[in-house]
Amino acid sequence: MPTNRQILLDNRPQGEANVGNFKLVSTETPALQDGQVLVRHHYLSLDPYMRGRMNESKSYAQPQPLGEVMIGGTVGEVVESRHPKFAVGDPVVGMGGWQEYSVVDASQPGALRKVDTTHVPLSHYLGAVGMPGVTAWYGLVKIIDPKAGDTVVVSAAAGAVGSAYGALAKARGCRVVGIAGGKDKCDYVVNELGFDACIDYKAHKDAYSLAKALKQACPNGIDGYFENVGGMVLDAVLLRMNAHGRIAVCGMIAGYDGQPLPLANPALILVNRLKIQGFIVSEHMEIWPEALKELGTLVGTGKLRPRESVAQGIEAAPEAFLGLLKGKNFGKQLVKL
């Protein structure tokens, strides 16, 4: 049985999360029982939602239990199988957590899925052709539901969700405008991801200044917005939403660390008859096949070429995760195991 290095949540953050909240341990992987599969993880996915799980407080999911392996998506290969549908060498995607190996009850629905790596690199099943891509798809297609010619905006545009959103929106004939932190990210969003424009929110001191920049980038106003960050960015976008605009709320990363960030002028919801809808993509499993098919095609045909930030080794995961929360990553944040 191979030795398995794991990262546990050791204690909950007081304010900002830090490396001391995590603990690296080594264990032996247990012997398999009937129906189980041993997976060697190649990549671990790091995602903003994990920060919410670190808190004790009520959220859409149970808090991450203390002393247990941190939750997380993984891709890898089957190295041992006592399940008839999985063979050694199969490339698979699952929720293996922050560890090098996982033992999976493979008959549990959705626990483990074989993937095809002919046209799509394995790691992309954690990004563009995985949960972040489907998240972008759900928010854009099911909540924003844009018409050709609509202007749609996304924050954290250089990230895994943002880059998929851009490709999906362009495929629907939209004008797509990103918001990201820093000139490098904005250049990447426009030049490599093919957005029509991208605004560096760090160049603006308040929502009014950012709203002015949005006015230039969105001369016809904003019809749809995909929210990943909250705070000042949301306030600015609200000032530029068109009547009957739609806002999909997927993340409010700006407020994860401490006191809730207020929304400055909720009366704009009424003034512009907006629809604002929060969602988590795991509650909408019925749309995954359709979404994954479109995303796989976009990647396979080169219309979506997502970048990845890759940290090396399980021991690098906490630092890489904290960097993600600060926007240090460029595209999908992974850990190579």
Added chain:
Amino acid sequence: MPTNRQILLDNRPQGEANVGNFKLVSTETPALQDGQVLVRHHYLSLDPYMRGRMNESKSYAQPQPLGEVMIGGTVGEVVESRHPKFAVGDPVVGMGGWQEYSVVDASQPGALRKVDTTHVPLSHYLGAVGMPGVTAWYGLVKIIDPKAGDTVVVSAAAGAVGSAYGALAKARGCRVVGIAGGKDKCDYVVNELGFDACIDYKAHKDAYSLAKALKQACPNGIDGYFENVGGMVLDAVLLRMNAHGRIAVCGMIAGYDGQPLPLANPALILVNRLKIQGFIVSEHMEIWPEALKELGTLVGTGKLRPRESVAQGIEAAPEAFLGLLKGKNFGKQLVKL
């Protein structure tokens, strides 16, 4: 030609609205042209939306022009007609404005509608069986879309919209909880309107205290909320919304006078995957017939017995309107002309 007393918007409010913003004038009603009808107004409707129109700033409608008759719904009778479909004595509802008479181009769609006063008193066509009732219907049926057993809440529960909302929600098997200002209103909401409970927001110093009271009144949480006021009440309700709850935003009267009132914790939209939708009922004319039919039946069968606050004479309109904005009215605020 009869003399027509009118109230004009004389100047825009700086902060709180006051009687000095209005001006009473007298004019002669002009001679009718073909297709026109002269209506003698019996009642003028006063509604919170009018406050928004008094401002210059961007809103969902054009601002009320200065020096013109204030916009407003009216019921009355035809006193002269040069339109084949209207005869002297017909009871009618229209948007005659703050004046005693109006000359209406009766062939313009929706400008004037004959009503049946056999089972429904004329004045109710400005309230329960008029725009406020349809507003309640749209928010409840089209946005909140409750199932039997759901808990639904409305602010300004003793008002025209709130009372219709209560009857419509009870007809759908919901638990209905009101929020209103003062013990008298709350007693009325429970004892006369048949709500399951009503909370006096004035008895609470902040959103947390109000949220505690909501927890008692809504032991299973809140599935749907109809927002008329904003501010602290909205913050409190957000703390008690169930996952996948729906909020129909119809008014934010608390913020009409000055600086925008922030929303304390927008991250709850994500945590509870809420849908928040603003609307104005005049953009949904297609649902009016169905809504009016149900509301007329509720009133005709005594299941909805809305109260009215009636001010006497056109000259009393400004004072009555300012009182409405402060919640001094009890039920639908009218002016008897």
